[in-house]
Amino acid sequence: MRQATELLHVKTHGRGLVEFTRQAGDWARGQGMQTGLLTLFCRHTSASLLIQENADPDVQRDLEAYFETIAPEDPGRYVHDTEGPDDMPAHIRTALTQTQLSIPLIRGELMLGTWQGTYLFEHRRQVALHLIGE
Amino acid sequence: MRQATELLHVKTHGRGLVEFTRQAGDWARGQGMQTGLLTLFCRHTSASLLIQENADPDVQRDLEAYFETIAPEDPGRYVHDTEGPDDMPAHIRTALTQTQLSIPLIRGELMLGTWQGTYLFEHRRQVALHLIGE
Amino acid sequence: MRQATELLHVKTHGRGLVEFTRQAGDWARGQGMQTGLLTLFCRHTSASLLIQENADPDVQRDLEAYFETIAPEDPGRYVHDTEGPDDMPAHIRTALTQTQLSIPLIRGELMLGTWQGTYLFEHRRQVALHLIGE
Numbered sequence: 595m596r597q598a599t600e601l602l603h604v605k606t607h608g609r610g611l612v613e614f615t616r617q618a619g620d621w622a623r624g625q626g627m628q629t630g631l632l633t634l635f636c637r638h639t640s641a642s643l644l645i646q647e648n649a650d651p652d653v654q655r656d657l658e659a660y661f662e663t664i665a666p667e668d669p670g671r672y673v674h675d676t677e678g679p680d681d682m683p684a685h686i687r688t689a690l691t692q693t694q695l696s697i698p699l700i701r702g703e704l705m706l707g708t709w710q711g712t713y714l715f716e717h718r719r720q721v722a723l724h725l726i727g728e
Numbered sequence: 729m730r731q732a733t734e735l736l737h738v739k740t741h742g743r744g745l746v747e748f749t750r751q752a753g754d755w756a757r758g759q760g761m762q763t764g765l766l767t768l769f770c771r772h773t774s775a776s777l778l779i780q781e782n783a784d785p786d787v788q789r790d791l792e793a794y795f796e797t798i799a800p801e802d803p804g805r806y807v808h809d810t811e812g813p814d815d816m817p818a819h820i821r822t823a824l825t826q827t828q829l830s831i832p833l834i835r836g837e838l839m840l841g842t843w844q845g846t847y848l849f850e851h852r853r854q855v856a857l858h859l860i861g862e
Numbered sequence: 863m864r865q866a867t868e869l870l871h872v873k874t875h876g877r878g879l880v881e882f883t884r885q886a887g888d889w890a891r892g893q894g895m896q897t898g899l900l901t902l903f904c905r906h907t908s909a910s911l912l913i914q915e916n917a918d919p920d921v922q923r924d925l926e927a928y929f930e931t932i933a934p935e936d937p938g939r940y941v942h943d944t945e946g947p948d949d950m951p952a953h954i955r956t957a958l959t960q961t962q963l964s965i966p967l968i969r970g971e972l973m974l975g976t977w978q979g980t981y982l983f984e985h986r987r988q989v990a991l992h993l994i995g996e
Contacts, residue, residue, distance in 0.1 A: 595729045595730075595731075595860075595863045596863075597863075597897045597898070597995065597996070599897060599966060599968045629731045629733060629858075630731070631765075631767055631858050631860060631899075633899055633964050633966055635964070635965060635966050635973055637973060637974070637975035637978065638975050638977075638978070639913070639914050639915040639921075639975070639977055639978055640915075644823055645773070645822075645827045645828075646773055646819060646822070646823065647773040647774075647819060650808055650810060650811075652806075652807040652808035652810075653773075653808045653816065653819055655807055655808075656806045656807055656808050656816050656819070656820075657819065657820065657823060660799070660820050660823075664798070664932070665928070672920075672924045673920040673923055673924055674918055674920035674921045674923075674924050676918060676920075677918075682921070682924050685914060685915060685921055685924070685925065686924075686925065686928050688913075688914070689912055689914065689925060689928075689958075689959055690823075690824055690958055690959075691823055691824070692826070692827075692960070693913045693960075693963065693978075694913075694963055694964050694965070695827065695828055696767050696769070696828050696830055696964055697769060697828070698733060698767055698769050698856045698857070698858035699858075700733045700856065700858070705769055705771060705856040705858075706771070707771035707772050707773070707854075709772075709773055710771065710772070710773055710827075720975075722966045722968065722973040723966070724897075724899050724966035724967075724968070724973075726860065726899060726994065727731065728731070729863045729864075729865075729994075763865045763867060763992075764865070765899075765901055765992050765994060778957055779907070779956075779961040779962075780907050780953060780956070780957065781907040781908075781953060784942055784944060784945075786940075786941040786942035786944075787907075787942045787950065787953055789941055789942075790940045790941055790942050790950050790953070790954075791953065791954065791957055794933070794954050794957075798932070824957075824958055825957055825958070826960070826961075829961065829962055830901050830903070830962050830964055831903060831962070832867060832901055832903050832990045832991070832992035833992075834867045834990065834992070839903055839905060839990040839992075840905070841905035841906050841907070841988075843906075843907055844905065844906070844907055844961075860994065861865065862865070
């Protein structure tokens, strides 16, 4: 049994969902393990992780619109505004989604379903990767 | 230290929460480990995982009703409708809950609290199990 | 490779976010590992875990206010009320946030970002810790 770790930089262009399934998967496969557990950890409080459908881009657009509706940018609604009007909505969206995801590796393949992709939600962000297995 | 993996099929009957605490627990205990970490991973984008109270079934009904309220089925609200009017609400509910859960195993027992059960939220679904420990 | 486990008692004062970054970090560092994965697991269904900003306390206040808005205490709204009017809102807030968090340990340091703290959301609660690594 052994471990491998990496810091992955995911480049984004303003708000929204950015898929990094291939980056994470390529790195994991490159470690040459057959069985294991890959953990993705987002090192920020105004960005988060999601596993979602990567077939129809409309799903991403609907998700982004949904989170803008339930956690809107709205001066006066939040006390915390020292980091800008988009900071508190970003914290709330982070709380409602995930900071960390672990994906089993079985027979050399990550157990993502056919339509599942890993996404970073917002901004330029750093994701820590940890793989344990053999 | 060793690992064990399994693909678990959880049968559901339409929408709602289906408990599979016993299925996951029986499998984990069957691996004969004393200390470890059990990871449950849902391989779908329109179903998710939850740990919730398994004492009063009203909790499950209230949870289902709540998610129907905040992520309703509503033609016209979402762009993505090629897979049916219930698909985008399912993606949103998945984003708001969990795709993966890891539960520590200590002295041969999963560390679920007295009233905690593991639930699959919606449809017929496959859950990948990964256990590492000794 | 080895494992270490602990049951951590986090004392809270009524509702709200309670940071326990130092408690968890001190315990993890005390195990003397360089590389690993720390898992935090909340053993309750009316409390949850969050990783959030620990710089400006207003963030915590805004988060608490937000969850009171989207999952209000409101007799008549929920069927389940045998454990008090604050129980079903607590279950919903738990469903919307996290029961478990895993944090990679790299070069002896937990990979929390500069402003990230680990929080328990509500009540007096027990958190199970599991660390695997070497």
